[in-house]
Amino acid sequence: MLDAGLSRRRLLTAGAALAAGFVTAGCGSATGHAADRIAETSPDRTAGLAATKLPLTSTGMTPDAVAAKYAGKKPQQWGTDIPGIITNFNATGKQFAVTFDACGGPGNNDIDENLLSLLIAQQIPATLFVNRRWIDANQARAAQLAANPLFELGNHGTAHRPLSVNGRAAYEIKGTGSPQEAVDEVWGNHERLVALTGRAPRFFRTGTAHYDELAVSIVQDLGETPVGFSINADLGATATAAQVQANMLKAQSGGISLAHMHRPKSGTGPGMYNSIPALRSNGFAFVGLP
Numbered sequence: 001m002l003d004a005g006l007s008r009r010r011l012l013t014a015g016a017a018l019a020a021g022f023v024t025a026g027c028g029s030a031t032g033h034a035a036d037r038i039a040e041t042s043p044d045r046t047a048g049l050a051a052t053k054l055p056l057t058s059t060g061m062t063p064d065a066v067a068a069k070y071a072g073k074k075p076q077q078w079g080t081d082i083p084g085i086i087t088n089f090n091a092t093g094k095q096f097a098v099t100f101d102a103c104g105g106p107g108n109n110d111i112d113e114n115l116l117s118l119l120i121a122q123q124i125p126a127t128l129f130v131n132r133r134w135i136d137a138n139q140a141r142a143a144q145l146a147a148n149p150l151f152e153l154g155n156h157g158t159a160h161r162p163l164s165v166n167g168r169a170a171y172e173i174k175g176t177g178s179p180q181e182a183v184d185e186v187w188g189n190h191e192r193l194v195a196l197t198g199r200a201p202r203f204f205r206t207g208t209a210h211y212d213e214l215a216v217s218i219v220q221d222l223g224e225t226p227v228g229f230s231i232n233a234d235l236g237a238t239a240t241a242a243q244v245q246a247n248m249l250k251a252q253s254g255g256i257s258l259a260h261m262h263r264p265k266s267g268t269g270p271g272m273y274n275s276i277p278a279l280r281s282n283g284f285a286f287v288g289l290p
Contacts (some may be wrong), residue, residue, distance in 0.1 A: 025229065025232050026173065026208035027207075027237055048170050057232030061221060063180060066183055066222055069179075070179035073214055075165055075168075075213055075215070076167055076213065077212055078164075079210060080209045080229070082213055082216065083213070083216075084220065085228040086226065086228060086256070087181070088254045088256065089254050093253065093285065094282075094284045095285050095287045096253065096254075096255050096257070096284050096287070097255070097256045097286070097287055098126040098257050098259070098272075098284070098286060099227070099229070099256060099259070100128050100261035101129045101131075101261065101262075102128065102130045102132075102134040102260070102262045103133075103137070104137060104156075107133070109138065109262065110264055111264065112261050112263065112269050114269045114273075115264075115272060118272060119151075120148070120150065124290070125134070125150050126151055127151070127153075127288060128151050128261065129153075129154040129156035129205045130145075130154070130156050130189075131159075131189065131207070132157070132158045133158075133159070133160065135193075135196060139196075141280075142196060143196060145148075152203075153193060153287055154190065154201055154203040155193060155203065156207065157189055157205075158186075158188030160173070160208075161174065161175055161181075161208075162174075162175035162206055162207055162210040162211070163186070163210070163212070163218070164176050164177070164211070164215055165177075165218075166212075167215045173207050173208055179214070182215050184229075185206070186222050186224065187222060190224070199221065201224060202288060202289075204219045204224040204226055205228070206219075209258065211226060224272070229256050229257060230254075230256050230257070234247075234260040234267065237262070237268055238266070239266075240271070244267050244271020244272065244275065245278075246270075248275035248276070251279055256289070259272065265285065
């Protein structure tokens with residue numbers, strides 16, 4: 001089980017800011033983020049969100065009821081490490097969890113097959129946080145990944161937006177602007193993943209990994225666990241292979257790394273090729289999120 005105390009520990013961010021002047025936990029460069037902003041305003045962003053909303057087994061609340069619960073409330077916190085976001089887990093020995101995001105949208109619908117081949121060849125369990133846009137662009141591959149027992153598909157949102165109840169932005173990407181929009185950002189892809197895998201996703205990571213505390217509670221009320229990271233391994237898929245390797249080699253027992261699987265030309269894959277065997281040589285065992 002997850003250790004509630006560890007879940008509130010300050011995250012151990014890795015790496016320094018790049019030339020752009022910030023370290024990202026989201027996807028790609030500022031150009032990619034601009035494309036995301038265009039995609040967020042397109043008519044298909046909310047497609048499918050009006051589907052029938054059934055009560056959730058874990059809470060007995062409908063998504064609409066969850067949104068109503070937070071109407072009119074004002075958040076006081078914002079970030080990637082606020083209480084309720086899982087950034088570590090209660091490990092047995094030297095255990096470490098790797099997670100990879102697939103953000104989807106313009107310029108972000110590719111897949112790093114070499115990285116996935118490494119995970120499969122080395123039998124590395126991983127949680128793959130997939131956005132609905134990425135699933136829709138890679139339906140057959142998404143189904144294959146869902147069927148692979150090494151991998152668990154997590155929810156990376158519907159339109160890759162920071163999860164907020166008042167439109168708070170991160171890395172120039174505007175967040176969801178109300179409790180209802182926050183619910184829709186989670187639930188639109190929740191339903192997509194249920195249709196793909198036949199089961200509800202356990203874990204959620206918002207676009208850019210930023211939440212306010214009300215959004216964290218919304219995710220929990222929708223029956224999913226908000227996940228952050230202790231190591232920002234590839235700095236939003238902008239890090240070099242050497243930076244990825246250096247960041248990963250700072251792993252500690254019970255840590256969770258964040259990297260990306262949709263940028264095959266980035267330094268993520270080569271950095272993982274170098275760091276994963278090195279961590280194993282140092283006695284680490286790779287495990288899925290508990």
